Amino acid sequence: MYRRALPYMLSLPALLVCIGILIPFGTAVYYSTQRYNLSFPQARGFIGLENYIDFFSDSAFWNTIEISLLYTFLTVVLELLLGLGIALLLRTPGRFNNMVSILLLLPLMTAPAIAALMWKLMTNPNFGVLSYLISLIGFDDFRWASSPSSALFTVVLVDMWVYTPFIMILLLAGLRSLPRQPFEAAELDGVPRSFVFFRITLPMLMPYIITATLFRLLDSIQQFDIIYAMTQGGPGDKLMVFQVQSYLEFFQYTNVGRSAALLMVLWAITYFLSNLFVKHWLKLRERAHGNA
Amino acid sequence: MNHTSTAERIIRGLLLTLVLLFFLFPIFWIFLMSFQTNEDILRIPPSLFFTPTLENYVALISGRLSTVAGDLDIAFMRNLWNSVLLSSLSVGVALILGVPAAYAFARFKFRLGENIAFTLLSFRFAPPLLVLLPLSLYFSELGLSDTYLGLVWVYQLIALPLILWIVRGYFEDISPDIENAYRIDGHSWAKTFRKIAIPLARPGIAAASLLAFIFCWNNFVFALVLASADKQPVTVGALAFVTASGIQYGQVAAAIVLSVTPTLLLALYAQRYLVEGLSLGAVKG
Numbered sequence: 001m002y003r004r005a006l007p008y009m010l011s012l013p014a015l016l017v018c019i020g021i022l023i024p025f026g027t028a029v030y031y032s033t034q035r036y037n038l039s040f041p042q043a044r045g046f047i048g049l050e051n052y053i054d055f056f057s058d059s060a061f062w063n064t065i066e067i068s069l070l071y072t073f074l075t076v077v078l079e080l081l082l083g084l085g086i087a088l089l090l091r092t093p094g095r096f097n098n099m100v101s102i103l104l105l106l107p108l109m110t111a112p113a114i115a116a117l118m119w120k121l122m123t124n125p126n127f128g129v130l131s132y133l134i135s136l137i138g139f140d141d142f143r144w145a146s147s148p149s150s151a152l153f154t155v156v157l158v159d160m161w162v163y164t165p166f167i168m169i170l171l172l173a174g175l176r177s178l179p180r181q182p183f184e185a186a187e188l189d190g191v192p193r194s195f196v197f198f199r200i201t202l203p204m205l206m207p208y209i210i211t212a213t214l215f216r217l218l219d220s221i222q223q224f225d226i227i228y229a230m231t232q233g234g235p236g237d238k239l240m241v242f243q244v245q246s247y248l249e250f251f252q253y254t255n256v257g258r259s260a261a262l263l264m265v266l267w268a269i270t271y272f273l274s275n276l277f278v279k280h281w282l283k284l285r286e287r288a289h290g291n292a
Numbered sequence: 293m294n295h296t297s298t299a300e301r302i303i304r305g306l307l308l309t310l311v312l313l314f315f316l317f318p319i320f321w322i323f324l325m326s327f328q329t330n331e332d333i334l335r336i337p338p339s340l341f342f343t344p345t346l347e348n349y350v351a352l353i354s355g356r357l358s359t360v361a362g363d364l365d366i367a368f369m370r371n372l373w374n375s376v377l378l379s380s381l382s383v384g385v386a387l388i389l390g391v392p393a394a395y396a397f398a399r400f401k402f403r404l405g406e407n408i409a410f411t412l413l414s415f416r417f418a419p420p421l422l423v424l425l426p427l428s429l430y431f432s433e434l435g436l437s438d439t440y441l442g443l444v445w446v447y448q449l450i451a452l453p454l455i456l457w458i459v460r461g462y463f464e465d466i467s468p469d470i471e472n473a474y475r476i477d478g479h480s481w482a483k484t485f486r487k488i489a490i491p492l493a494r495p496g497i498a499a500a501s502l503l504a505f506i507f508c509w510n511n512f513v514f515a516l517v518l519a520s521a522d523k524q525p526v527t528v529g530a531l532a533f534v535t536a537s538g539i540q541y542g543q544v545a546a547a548i549v550l551s552v553t554p555t556l557l558l559a560l561y562a563q564r565y566l567v568e569g570l571s572l573g574a575v576k577g
Binding site for chain 1: 304307308311312314315316318319321322325333334335336337338388389390392393395396397399400402404405408410411412413414415417418419420421422423424425426427429430445448449452456461481506509510511512513516517526527528530531534541544545548551552555556558559560563566567570571572573574575
């Protein structure tokens with residue numbers, strides 16, 4: 001009897017935490033079906049799916065979708081390419097390469113909100129070193145995050161600064177764990193390097209690339225810290241990604257119902273992605289622990 | 293693969309230099325800025341040569357900033373202390389809750405265990421605001437918004453999945469035979485767990501704790517939504533700093549340096565475990 005109850009007793013506290021998370025989650029689902037504005041508490045009431053239906057005719061919603069997807073696409077693709085490139089450069093283990101790969105972890109371990117602050121200081125129009133450097137090559141009035149035309153570029157750059165090392169270290173770990181034989185055989189046969197890369201390295205590295213990509217997709221579509229710290233979603237509505245928009249909807253316009261509905265849309269996207277992720281990740285994990 | 297030409301070596305070196313420049317220059321530059329006076333910072337063109345000053349740090353640490361317009365109080369040390377407190381308490385609680393659960397999930401196959409593990413994992417990937425916004429309303433009703441307790445509880449969302457999944461992987465790698473042998477000697481289950489399982493999984497527990505600490509420290513949105521002014525950690529405090537009037541840029545830079553130094557040092561120390569931790573145990577580094 002005692003033995004049968006043991007695993008349940010051990011996991012009880014963790015279960016309580018789960019319940020503690022599920023309660024506010026349930027509340028959010030409930031809010032999303034309500035007309036609920038903190039400034040007009042008396043108008044509160046159940047409206048079913050109206051918050052969601054309203055989205056279809058709401059240009060702010062479509063703007064959020066567009067910006068979020070664009071941001072996610074740009075950051076993930078650019079970070080993947082750059083991260084893969086750096087991992088390939090550092091592939092051979094050695095003192096110098098290892099030191100570089102460790103140093104590159106520093107941006108990743110900087111709080112993203114603080115990283116945004118660092119870039120904000122460097123791109124300040126009055127004294128920012130980057131504003132100065134870019135004026136030397138002819139961009140006299142480049143306004144970085146404060147101009148609508150370069151705001152997205154700037155936050156994508158900061159995101160790349162923070163998260164490229166993440167992709168880099170996963171892929172580097174992957175590259176270094178690949179078996180040597182196929183590469184040695186290819187070299188003996190004098191196979192061209194581009195062929196080795198596209199037909200051997202890349203396919204063998206694919207599980208790692210997929211893991212890194214899914215991790216980044218899930219984080220990037222929910223990006224809040226960098227954008228909020230940098231511009232609070234501005235200039236205008238230029239950077240109103242999902243979480244920034246719903247944060248402002250909640251705290252600035254006190255529209256709880258709408259904010260919750262918007263987050264539910266984001267949740268649906270992440271739920272889909274995280275299912276893909278978990279399936280893939282379980283396979284990988286089994287292999288990692290199987291080989292250990 | 294050993295016969296690399298000189299041209300290739302040069303290109304390789306050049307590319308790596310560019311990479312290092314992009315990723316390290318911001319840290320280097322902010323570090324310099326934190327030792328500059330406002331006049332040095334505002335000078336154009338920016339210069340690498342200046343007389344370093346500790347004024348910015350003195351102002352932050354003493355909490356008083358003297359300007360022409362009068363004295364100003366800075367609560368930055370309070371933010372720093374809050375970060376230390378929140379991160380270490382959260383990791384401590386996550387260890388107490390997570391390590392036994394991780395053990396249970398690794399040793400006993402039971403449905404509830406998988407469900408808990410996956411619920412926590414799925415919330416690791418859900419939008420944090422979805423949980424935080426309703427919580428902010430609950431917190432003000434329950435009177436939790438002004439307490440460390442409420443924040444530490446919510447920080448479990450960051451720390452617990454990490455501890456649970458990484459430590460579980462370590463327990464799974466340990467053969468149960470050792471534990472069984474010890475049990476046959478007549479030792480109780482609790483003693484086996486304490487004397488055999490935990491020491492064997494110690495590297496995993498240490499790695500997971502360090503990472504969980506770093507992630508708690510670096511978190512921004514949880515405290516932004518839930519913490520009252522005097523409970524805010526450095527991430528939120530530093531941001532408020534920029535917009536506060538009378539604060540000088542050198543002090544912002546110094547605040548940034550103080551807020552990132554602990555995590556960067558820990559990361560350098562724990563770098564062996566980072567790959568495994570960052571992929572929640574999916575990739576072994």
